[in-house]
Amino acid sequence: MNIWVEYYKQKDSKNTHAQMKEQLEWVPPNPEDVHKRFCQNREAAYTFAQRMFEKGYHATIKTDGI
Secondary structure: OOEEEEEEEOOOOOOOOOOOOOOOOOOOOOHHHOEEEEEOOHHHHHHHHHHHHHOOEEEEEEEOOO
């Protein structure tokens, strides 16, 4: 089973949760902006995803098996 993290830079929104009148629409990122990093195990992937999130990236852990 392969485990990897997909991450991309989040675009800043000028609205905050207190100022929103409507929910923002999900705009999928440009596939060229999505980076992948393969990890040895889920714990390493989780740690990497947390670090990228703290740097302002949207990170998702993905697997290709059970």
